[in-house]
Amino acid sequence: MKVPKYYQVKSELLAMIADLAPGSAVPTERELASRFGTSRTTVRQAIAELVIEGRLVRTQGSGTFVAQPKLMRVRPLTSFSQDLTSEGWRPGSVLLGIAEVPAEGEACEHLRVAPGAAIHRVERLRTAFDEPIAHEVALLPRVLPGLQRRLAEHGSLYRTLHEDYGQQVVTAEDTVETAMADPVTADLLGVETGLPLLLVHRTGWDAEGEPVEWTTSKFRGDRFRFVSRQRLDWSAPDAGGGFHLDAVGPEDAAGPVR
Amino acid sequence: MKVPKYYQVKSELLAMIADLAPGSAVPTERELASRFGTSRTTVRQAIAELVIEGRLVRTQGSGTFVAQPKLMRVRPLTSFSQDLTSEGWRPGSVLLGIAEVPAEGEACEHLRVAPGAAIHRVERLRTAFDEPIAHEVALLPRVLPGLQRRLAEHGSLYRTLHEDYGQQVVTAEDTVETAMADPVTADLLGVETGLPLLLVHRTGWDAEGEPVEWTTSKFRGDRFRFVSRQRLDWSAPDAGGGFHLDAVGPEDAAGPVR
DNA sequence: CGAAGTTATTGGTCTATGCCAATCTGTAGT
DNA sequence: ACTACAGATTGGCATAGACCAATAACTTCG
Numbered sequence: 001m002k003v004p005k006y007y008q009v010k011s012e013l014l015a016m017i018a019d020l021a022p023g024s025a026v027p028t029e030r031e032l033a034s035r036f037g038t039s040r041t042t043v044r045q046a047i048a049e050l051v052i053e054g055r056l057v058r059t060q061g062s063g064t065f066v067a068q069p070k071l072m073r074v075r076p077l078t079s080f081s082q083d084l085t086s087e088g089w090r091p092g093s094v095l096l097g098i099a100e101v102p103a104e105g106e107a108c109e110h111l112r113v114a115p116g117a118a119i120h121r122v123e124r125l126r127t128a129f130d131e132p133i134a135h136e137v138a139l140l141p142r143v144l145p146g147l148q149r150r151l152a153e154h155g156s157l158y159r160t161l162h163e164d165y166g167q168q169v170v171t172a173e174d175t176v177e178t179a180m181a182d183p184v185t186a187d188l189l190g191v192e193t194g195l196p197l198l199l200v201h202r203t204g205w206d207a208e209g210e211p212v213e214w215t216t217s218k219f220r221g222d223r224f225r226f227v228s229r230q231r232l233d234w235s236a237p238d239a240g241g242g243f244h245l246d247a248v249g250p251e252d253a254a255g256p257v258r
Numbered sequence: 259m260k261v262p263k264y265y266q267v268k269s270e271l272l273a274m275i276a277d278l279a280p281g282s283a284v285p286t287e288r289e290l291a292s293r294f295g296t297s298r299t300t301v302r303q304a305i306a307e308l309v310i311e312g313r314l315v316r317t318q319g320s321g322t323f324v325a326q327p328k329l330m331r332v333r334p335l336t337s338f339s340q341d342l343t344s345e346g347w348r349p350g351s352v353l354l355g356i357a358e359v360p361a362e363g364e365a366c367e368h369l370r371v372a373p374g375a376a377i378h379r380v381e382r383l384r385t386a387f388d389e390p391i392a393h394e395v396a397l398l399p400r401v402l403p404g405l406q407r408r409l410a411e412h413g414s415l416y417r418t419l420h421e422d423y424g425q426q427v428v429t430a431e432d433t434v435e436t437a438m439a440d441p442v443t444a445d446l447l448g449v450e451t452g453l454p455l456l457l458v459h460r461t462g463w464d465a466e467g468e469p470v471e472w473t474t475s476k477f478r479g480d481r482f483r484f485v486s487r488q489r490l491d492w493s494a495p496d497a498g499g500g501f502h503l504d505a506v507g508p509e510d511a512a513g514p515v516r
Numbered sequence: 517c518g519a520a521g522t523t524a525t526t527g528g529t530c531t532a533t534g535c536c537a538a539t540c541t542g543t544a545g546t
Numbered sequence: 547a548c549t550a551c552a553g554a555t556t557g558g559c560a561t562a563g564a565c566c567a568a569t570a571a572c573t574t575c576g
Contacts, residue, residue: 004529028556039531044557052454054480060557061539070481174486176434178454178479192528196310196436196454196479221436221454222312223328228432228486262559286526297561302527318527319569450558522573529566537558546549 007183007193009036010046017055017066024066026056049194053180070177092127093155096188098148103141110203110214111141120144122157125188126217132189133223138215142167161212169204169212176200176226185218196221261441265451267294268304275313275324282324284314307452311438328435350385351413354446356406361399368461368472369399378402380415383446384475390447391481396473400425419470427462427470434458434484443476454479 009032017026026032029047033040047064050056057067102116113119120140126133138157140147144165154160161167179199186193198219204212267290275284284290287305291298305322308314315325360374371377378398384391396415398405402423412418419425437457444451456477462470 006529030556039533041532042530045529047557051450052452052480058450058557059539060537061555063539063556067480070483175483176456176485177483178436178456180454192309192316194310196438198434198436222310222325225328225433225435227434264559288526297563299562300560303559305527316527317569318567319525321526321569518576520573520575522571524569524571526569527567529564531564532562534561535559537556539554539556541554542552544549544551546547 003183004193005038006042006045009038009043010049012036013046013050014055017050020066022066022068026064026066028063049180052194052196092130094125094127095151096123096125098122098151103139107139107214111139111211113141117141120147122147122151124157131223132220134217134219135185135188136215136217138213140213141211167212168206170207171205171209173203174200175202178221179218181218189218189220191220191222198224198226200226263296264300264303265441267296267301268307270294271304271308272313275308278324280324280326284322284324286321307438310452310454350388352383352385353409354381354383356380356409361397365397365472369397369469371399375399378405380405380409382415389481390478392475392477393443393446394473394475396471398471399469425470426464428465429463429467431461432458433460436479437476439476447476447478449478449480456482456484458484 013026013032017024020026027035029040029043032043036043047056047058051058051067054070055067056064058064099121100118101121103111103113103119104115107113107119108115108117111119120138120142122138122140124136124138126136140161142165144161147160150164151157151160154163158169161169177199179197181189181191181193181195181197183193185197186195198221200217200219202213202215202217204215206212271284271290275282278284285293287298287301290301294301305314305316309316309325312328313325314322316322357379358376359379361369361371361377362373365371365377366373366375369377378396378400380396380398382394382396384394398419400423402419405418408422409415409418412421416427419427435457437455439447439449439451439453439455441451443455444453456479458475458477460471460473460475462473464470
């Protein structure tokens with residue numbers, strides 16, 4: 001796949017700032033342009049995307065600096081009752097790949113497995129109205145013989161886990177944040193690079209509190225809106241009105257240049 | 259406030275496509291450039307933002323067209339138990355304005371009041387670590403005498419509604435989508451125009467199912483991540499695994515040009 | 517009539533350049 | 547010391563033009 005020059009600049013810039021502390025200054029646009037042998041416009045395009053991703057901050061007259069890491073909002077959802085009827089329409093799903101891979105990085109923490117342990121990786125493209133909607137990678141820590149065949153029969157991953165392997169996701173935690181479409185994801189979703197995405201991570205646990213899945217989904221931000229209805233619990237202090245903050249580290253962003 | 263030329267072009271473009279059906283072609287970049295008396299670069303910047311907002315779609319070699327309206331994802335949350343301890347830190351809140359205004363537009367539907375009916379409007383800037391985090395406008399349909407004074411005493415809007423007026427939000431529906439920072443919001447949040455935001459709408463109902471609030475929040479997408487933990491109900495068909503889709507109309511986007 | 521190749525059109529990327537606006541810094545004046 | 551002013555520096559906006567890549571319309575050939 002062809003990689004535009006501004007995207008190469010972005011990647012090199014990303015590598016350059018990886019080791020810098022938040023608040024550190026990066027070279028000026030004019031300096032970077034001559035260093036990378038390109039024009040200032042191209043450098044600006046690269047920087048603009050890193051700003052949108054929350055990796056850099058710019059101040060006119062002052063300079064460009066490494067951004068602080070993202071914050072996190074925890075909404076203390078409490079009690080809830082089912083009152084949503086399942087109206088609506090069920091979209092399609094295209095299986096892009098399924099394999100056994102070694103666990104690595106963040107996945108080890110979320111799935112509570114040792115690095116290098118064998119886990120299942122299910123990559124799918126979710127569609128609606130025959131249009132790509134989201135790119136989804138599910139990681140499953142358990143031993144699941146014949147997963148591919150059984151998944152093909154059921155269609156639904158959750159149903160397969162439940163009916164064929166007796167695994168049930170009872171508790172789940174979702175995180176929603178914005179991200180930008182990298183060239184690979186953009187290609188899969190049929191959109192152009194740089195489009196804002198809704199990046200959703202889901203961790204699912206069974207009744208014993210053991211992790212069952214860790215799924216990363218990238219939804220087209222220009223086509224989607226998440227809706228959740230819930231009951232609030234007033235025994236919690238300031239339920240619903242307040243929110244809690246914590247600092248978390250940034251995920252790695254732009255992929256490797258080819 | 260000064261408005262860049264590309265933003266004027268964007269607004270005129272937005273007005274131009276308001277009456278067009280989805281799929282309609284808009285003039286070419288070169289045509290628009292000469293019509294608006296500007297360069298192609300400027301037109302491209304305007305179009306790029308409209309694409310990010312989901313109002314236009316571009317196809318190389320073919321042209322630029324009016325986009326389909328956004329889709330909606332409904333996640334059928336079901337049962338839930340409180341197991342989140344309220345750790346963390348409570349952020350600040352700056353009251354920007356509070357007034358009685360006539361209800362109009364969407365608000366009438368969500369609050370179930372007649373157009374023109376008097377409602378309260380509470381505009382706040384939410385902060386964390388002394389940094390602007392979100393711009394929030396809460397609309398309240400009930401009669402609330404002395405709201406401003408009592409809100410100043412309590413700080414929390416929810417606590418004020420509960421303790422002073424006996425109103426309790428028991429059920430709430432949140433929607434989360436991406437949006438871009440318009441110049442006014444960007445100014446308030448201290449970021450630059452065009453940054454992706456997490457646009458959150460919350461409707462709150464009391465025990466009788468009567469609307470209590472309709473709140474619009476714009477969070478900095480580069481600084482936030484929403485987290486919700488929930489219990490899944492397996493009595494619902496395909497709970498958790500499937501998702502439901504529906505077409506909704508687009509909100510109005512760019513503000514007026516000045 | 518249908519398939520294959522050609523050409524014009526459209527958006528995608530990049531360059532080079534100019535001026536403006538915000539910021540910072542150093543210097544002169546009080 | 548302190549303030550006020552005047553550059554120098556930096557990012558913000560815009561222009562004009564060039565070439566590339568994908569698409570669609572047209573032409574030509576079988």
